[in-house]
Amino acid sequence: MISPELILTFFSAAMKKIISLISLISLISFTAYAKGPVAEGNTHCCLGIYTVEKTINYIIVDGEALPTYEVSYGNSDLTVRVGVDMSDKKCTRYIVASDNLSVQYDCNRKYFGVNKLDRKYSKDGYVTSDLTLDRSEYFHQKIISQDVKDQIEQIKLISVFFPKLVKDYEKVFAVK
Numbered sequence: 001m002i003s004p005e006l007i008l009t010f011f012s013a014a015m016k017k018i019i020s021l022i023s024l025i026s027l028i029s030f031t032a033y034a035k036g037p038v039a040e041g042n043t044h045c046c047l048g049i050y051t052v053e054k055t056i057n058y059i060i061v062d063g064e065a066l067p068t069y070e071v072s073y074g075n076s077d078l079t080v081r082v083g084v085d086m087s088d089k090k091c092t093r094y095i096v097a098s099d100n101l102s103v104q105y106d107c108n109r110k111y112f113g114v115n116k117l118d119r120k121y122s123k124d125g126y127v128t129s130d131l132t133l134d135r136s137e138y139f140h141q142k143i144i145s146q147d148v149k150d151q152i153e154q155i156k157l158i159s160v161f162f163p164k165l166v167k168d169y170e171k172v173f174a175v176k
Helices: 005-031 119-124 135-140 151-167 169-173
Strands: 036-043 049-061 064-073 080-088 090-097 102-107 112-115
Touching: 036 112, 036 151, 049 080, 049 090, 049 119, 049 151, 080 151, 090 151, 102 151, 112 151, 135 151, 151 169
Parallel strands: none
Antiparallel strands: 036 049, 049 064, 064 080, 080 090, 090 102, 102 112
């Protein structure tokens, strides 16, 4: 027969392991959801420093939540959301949305550059407005790079280039 002390010792050791495991899982979960800058840099314009953070304020396309980043600027209260659409194997599309303008940046094996939003995004409310789009800057950004970079590098490029697509962006964004 097994003594009650032995059973108590066994359960005590098991409970310690379970509590340790729960603590470890909680720590990992909180760390995964912790907000912190993914990237920072200088815009070299009136907006000053930009900061990119992962956000849970997702861009939704076809009922699917895209991995989304939020860009904020040191000299502006406005923010920009960047959703990463990897549904096309040949091209990663970055859906960039602000209060003033929405566009997409495409990255395929040949180039990284801006485009007006595809029709597939319009049913979710994302459309490029020609009224607020600076057409000259738009054509300058059709090909930003032919050197394919990683996702964070592309988001950093978007952080610098996107505000310039808005007509009179200095008046619209720089409000602090």
